[in-house]
Amino acid sequence: MAAFVPVSQWGLFPDGDRPFVVAGPCSAESREQLLEAAAGVKAAGAGVLRAGLWKPRTHPGGFEGVGAKGLAWLAEAREATGLRVCTEVGGAQHVQACLKAGIDMLWIGARTTANPFQVQEICDALRGADVPVLVKNPVSPDLDLWIGAIERLQAAGITRIGAVLRGFTTLDKTPYRNAPVWDMSTRIRTRLKGLPLFVDPSHMAGAAEYVKELSQRALDLGACGLLIEVHPHPQEALSDAAQQLDPAQFKDLIGNLNVRSSDTTDGTYARTLEELRARIDGVDSRLLSLLEERMRISRSIGALKKEYGVSILQTGRWEAVMEGLRKEADAIGLDRSMVEEIFSTIHDYSVKVQE
Ligand code: PEP
Numbered sequence: 001m002a003a004f005v006p007v008s009q010w011g012l013f014p015d016g017d018r019p020f021v022v023a024g025p026c027s028a029e030s031r032e033q034l035l036e037a038a039a040g041v042k043a044a045g046a047g048v049l050r051a052g053l054w055k056p057r058t059h060p061g062g063f064e065g066v067g068a069k070g071l072a073w074l075a076e077a078r079e080a081t082g083l084r085v086c087t088e089v090g091g092a093q094h095v096q097a098c099l100k101a102g103i104d105m106l107w108i109g110a111r112t113t114a115n116p117f118q119v120q121e122i123c124d125a126l127r128g129a130d131v132p133v134l135v136k137n138p139v140s141p142d143l144d145l146w147i148g149a150i151e152r153l154q155a156a157g158i159t160r161i162g163a164v165l166r167g168f169t170t171l172d173k174t175p176y177r178n179a180p181v182w183d184m185s186t187r188i189r190t191r192l193k194g195l196p197l198f199v200d201p202s203h204m205a206g207a208a209e210y211v212k213e214l215s216q217r218a219l220d221l222g223a224c225g226l227l228i229e230v231h232p233h234p235q236e237a238l239s240d241a242a243q244q245l246d247p248a249q250f251k252d253l254i255g256n257l258n259v260r261s262s263d264t265t266d267g268t269y270a271r272t273l274e275e276l277r278a279r280i281d282g283v284d285s286r287l288l289s290l291l292e293e294r295m296r297i298s299r300s301i302g303a304l305k306k307e308y309g310v311s312i313l314q315t316g317r318w319e320a321v322m323e324g325l326r327k328e329a330d331a332i333g334l335d336r337s338m339v340e341e342i343f344s345t346i347h348d349y350s351v352k353v354q355e
């Protein structure tokens, strides 16, 4: 597969932009609304205007987007502001209409990424087109489903591809609409080296008040770009009203982001980082060999229990072990919940090797 093209070489964002900001309303609602949104996000420094034309709505009968007639509004907004424009595609017909209208970038939505048939249909329609495509994570935290969609695009010859972390459906209680599961951003970049990563804090948040903190977290974790919903009058929005920022809030957010450089040429920094990383590597190796030793002992315990006909799982013993570990963790200043999580996993594997 061809290497991923860095976003700075996509020819979409102004030179020197960082982070790369895609912003605009959840949905294009009218020509006026879109032009007003475009002017607002341009003034705050976004590089690309977003607006959904075909909206995947959970329930039927809601606002399902203005459809193909919005393509001309996007073109007009591009003309008026100099912003490049992008929209969501959910099938071959959307792709064909966008390519014909010269839309600068497309994105595949979370519900679509979850469906390989649909993704393949989009890729077949894209074959031979040279347009950048962003792939939102699927609604469930299924890394391979997300990667699979990207592989299909690569196989169709698309070279400018970015992933968008927009959070995941969860039954856990969280303040957000979609749980961020930040470690998915690391895992996908470990599997697909050089893959540009955007974050969509708006769909993660579900509420305007959280968009700022999630944007900052995204940059701290090394995301190169953000996808943010901005509406000239959020309270009147026909979709996702609660999470859209108004242009002033958006400007404030962009102006106050703390952008850390991903690298520096400072010698002391590089040397110190190298030393710290070497120490981490050493600790990791020690952890591994301790784990190996622990698993070996577990196997011996398993053999002993078998010989004497005793059941493997003895919850009383495990509860006592965990309680002891919690106390030790507190005493040395380690986060209890981290210790609980790590040791529960180790325990699960110990039980497995005794079977
Ligand atoms: C959107 O960007 O408006 C959208 C529908 O997002 P998602 O696919 O992430 O839900």
Ligand code: MN
Pocket (backbone or CB within 6 Å): 026, 027, 203, 229, 239, 240
């Ligand atoms: Mn939306």
